[in-house]
Amino acid sequence: ILNVEQSPQSLHVQEGDSTNFTCSFPSSNFYALHWYRWETAKSPEALFVMTLNGDEKKKGRISATLNTKEGYSYLYIKGSQPEDSATYLCAFDNTDKLIFGTGTRLQVFP
Amino acid sequence: DADVTQTPRNRITKTGKRIMLECSQTKGHDRMYWYRQDPGLGLRLIYYSFDVKDINKGEISDGYSVSRQAQAKFSLSLESAIPNQTALYFCATSDSGQRIYEQYFGPGTRLTVT
Secondary structure, eight states: OOOOEEEOSEEEEETTOOEEEEEEOOSSSOOEEEEEEEOTTSOOEEEEEEOSTTOEEEETTEEEEEETTTTEEEEEESSOOGGGOEEEEEEEEOSSOEEEOOOEEEEEEO | OOSEEEEOSEEEEOTTOOEEEEEEEOSOOSEEEEEEEETTTEEEEEEEEEETTEEEEOTTOTTOEEEEEETTEEEEEESSOOGGGOEEEEEEEEOTTSSSOOOEEOOOEEEEEO
16 A cells, blocks of 8 residues: 655644645655645645656745655745645655545644 | 536435435546545545546445446445545546646535434
């Protein structure tokens, strides 16, 4: 059974703080890693899809890095805003299906 | 209009009842998926379908069945609902024509079994 782990489970930060969280996944048979952002009462929405070791992706204040050899990805949020409050999910893509981590729930306080 | 829709959005049902959750998509994708989300457990795959004639069990298929009525429609049934099937259920789609199978999610159905 493939195991995808995310840490921390939850995070509370002040507006303006920068933060980061981790996704760990199997380093063998890597195909792709997905990051999703899931706001309460909404659908999960894709943030990034990462495929190559050393990949870095950026969307506004949010960026992600990928290390396939050691099996981890980091998601960074620079200068957190209340609207960044959401659960951030990573998912290991084994070509047939996605295996999701349990998510990191971020709350940003004004 | 949303590309992936789910009906109903909320449902309360009693133990032992049969219930069907429906998913429709206008994205033209061939692959469809059903997940359930429980607090602290993330999204777990129930069933997935790569086309109308292809149905596959996921991680937690016991107690569930599915029907792919058309490329655009994928239904999830609970033949005899039990309280531990209380969860948030998501449908998702992806396109096998893409190199990376990014999934697009519906709004979710919150099911409560009493």
